[in-house]
Amino acid sequence: MAPITDPNTLANHHSVVTEYTTIDVALDFKASSVSGDATLKLKVLKDGVGEVVLDTSYLDIKCVAIDGKETTWKLDDRKEPYGSALRITLTNKPKAGDSIDVMISYSTTEKCTALQWMTPDQTSNKKHPYMFSQCQAIHARSLYPCQDTPAVKSPFTISIRSPLPVVASGLSTGSKKFQAGTPGTLVYTFQQDIPIPSYLFAVASGDIASASIGPRSMVYAGPEELLKCKTELEGDTEKFIQIAEKLVYPYPWTTYSVLILPPSFPYGGMENPNITFATPTIISGDKSNVDVIAHELAHSWSGNLVSNGSWEHFWLNEGWTVYIERRIQAALHGPQYFDFSSIIGWKAFRESVELFGADHEFTKLIVDLKDKDPDDAFSSIPYEKGFNFLYYLDRLVGREKWDKFIPHYFKKFHQKSLTSFDFKDTLLEYFSSDAEAAAALKTVDWEEKFYGPGLPPKPDFDTTLVDVCYLLADCWKSIETTQFEPKPSDIADWGSGQLVVFLEAITDFEKPLTPAVVEKMKDAYKFLDSENAEILSRFLTVALKAKDEKLYARTAEALGQWGRMKFVRPLFRLLNDCDRELAVATFKKNDNFYHPICREAVRKDLKL
Known part of the structure; x- marks a missing residue:
């Protein structure tokens, strides 16, 4: 295999490469910061290497030591969007094959793009603060100094001090009282023996409870949501694992668990090893969105191992x-x-x-x-x-x-x-x-x-399950010139996936529906009552394309409840076309609700 070239890292990983990572940090909810030490065991790949170059972004570096002795270092000027290269001097000029331990004492800053710190008011029970990370693609460097490229993998030992329960991307090795720190703070420790890239390092801390959903799986969520989440996910998760094992090979990570995050999480799921971070929009009460877990589980092989x-x-x-x-x-x-x-x-x-x-x-x-x-x-x-x-x-x-x-x-x-x-x-x-x-x-x-850019030839997919959806969509296409009268029984025996296909077919019409027809659909099919974000977001898309002013406010309301970019970005773009003043006001109102990654993406979409 040829050396991998990664244009999105500043690290000199072709000269020295991370063999082991130790994270020992404390969470400070009042200051919204993480501080402590990151220790990288590095293998030297070439003779005469004079420096170690690591990725950092908006980090406050306190000091750097090599094999226990402080050494000189400097931070380069920031290079957008990659951050500031941390250059660490190697005075002994190690030889190829040598190992060195580089310990960096640091803290994150308010500009950290990997973390979202939430006040109690931003959580469901409004009792405790909450913090979670999202490091993919190049945000790990704002959480700890590292070779922030998926070309580099290492095992991890993780130690995190927090006043609230902690989960992380490894197997828990227990928690104990921390004697020398803030009273009430515990140390939570985790071990990840399978080498993982920096973007898969993950941590969350908050009012988190847990329940079993299978013989090797747990669900973690807020105490009030736990039972609903357990009911939604138990049974299916183990089935997913067993099917994937037959297709690929046995699951090697010991446990597979799911953390249901607060609604500002910007993705459907993030495949952090041992514990998938997932959006609460998959908990719809009817198991219709649990296939998101099948996707994140599949990452256990594709992405995480390979x-x-x-x-x-x-x-x-x-x-x-x-x-x-x-x-x-x-x-x-x-x-x-x-x-x-x-x-x-x-x-x-x-x-x-x-x-x-x-x-x-x-x-x-x-x-x-x-x-x-x-x-x-x-x-x-x-x-x-x-x-x-x-x-x-x-x-x-x-x-x-x-x-x-x-x-x-x-x-x-x-x-x-x-x-x-x-x-x-x-x-x-x-x-x-x-x-x-x-x-x-x-x-x-x-x-x-x-x-080749653009679309490839479309495969000849079996349309058995979608034909009925297209048939009903055609009825709505000609509703103003035919005798078609919609009724709840039209969709009574459909699964949520078929409802999605139906609504997406409507959004594809060259000529959008009129506001009056959208109102008729709303009354007949009760889409606004759906707890399923996949369905509600598509119906609101239909409404915005129809310029149905009666549903602009409902769209703005939904944009304050979801942080998942799959829903948020398209709806903001459509609302902006309909009523820019409302779109901008809605974004500004919910600015602190959105994760930094989502916030920046929507800001670009709205050209703010």
Whole structure:
């Protein structure tokens, strides 16, 4: 494997590489800061290396020691969006193969982009403050000094002092009273023996309770929400694990748990090892959104064990994960659900391509992120374009042969990071002795697949589960010129996924519905009463495209309840088109509610 080039790190990881990470910090809720020590055990890769260069962003560095002795260091001027390189002098000029321990004493600042500190008023029970991290893609450097690139992995020992319960991306090794600190503070300790990249380091602390949802799974949530979360997730989680194990290989992380975060969490889920951080929007009371957990679980193999070497190859993480997620759905619900989910995904894919523009760099499978922020490239494209490429290869060589390649790929790159070119080489090498498969793979235009912008040819998906949705949508398309009278029984036996497909079909109409027709839909189908954010957000999209002024305020209300960017960003863009004054006022009102990543994205969307 060639050395991985990552344009989004300032670290000199080709000269020295992190072998082990120890985090020993305290949380200060009053100051909204994390302070303590990060110790990196580094292996020297070249003779005569004169310095260690680490990634930092908005960190307050106190002192640096090498093998227990203080050394000289300096912070470079900030380079947006990558932060400030921390340059640590190596006076002894170590040789290749040597190990050195670098300890940095530091604290985070108010500009830390990885953390959201929440006041008691921002939490559900309004009793205690709350803090959680989100390090993907390049925000770990604002939480601790590190080689902030997915090309570098290390085991972790984690020790966190806090007055409130703590969870982190490792196996708990217990908690004990901390004698020398603030009274009432406990030390929570965790061990992560499987090497992980910096972006998978995670911590949350707050009024957190837990309950079992399976033989090797727990759910963590606020005390008031715990029973509802347990009811939603128990039973399915273990089924997901067992199906994935048959497809890939046995789950190696010991436990798989889920933390249901406050509603400002900006993503559907984040695949932090051992404990997925998840949005509360997956708890809809009818289990209709628990497949988000199938996705995050699939990351246990794709992304966490086998990682993209840089964010330019992000599709390797997400394309594989979506593919495994849909194989889990097919095994659990039937093969039609693989196609059903793929059809929903294709629409999100198409909309992302339309938003960027069909020739945009960020619509390619491999993107150029030199001097760019990986967050700006984030969309459904690496998920769905990656999935569709893998599904294309699946059909090209045949499912039976493809299913034997899957475990081979994940075993070969177990605990490693790779690029798209490593994937290609491995695929062609694996099938080189199979004349039929090798001949099929010779037809692949790799240049086009990797670097062609826009949409690929759409697969011929099985539309059995969506045809009825399109049929009803057509009735609404012609409602003003036909005798169609909507009634609740139209959708009475539909699953939530079918409701989503129906509403998305409506949003695709060249001519939007009129406000009067939207009001008729609202009254007949009671979409505003839905606890399911997937359904409510789509209905509000229909309403905004129709310029239904009666639902502008309801949209603004929803934007103050959700922080998940999947819902927030499209709704803000649409509300901005309808009523910019309300959109800007809604954003400013909820500014502190949103996570820093979401806040910055919406600010750019609204051109503020």
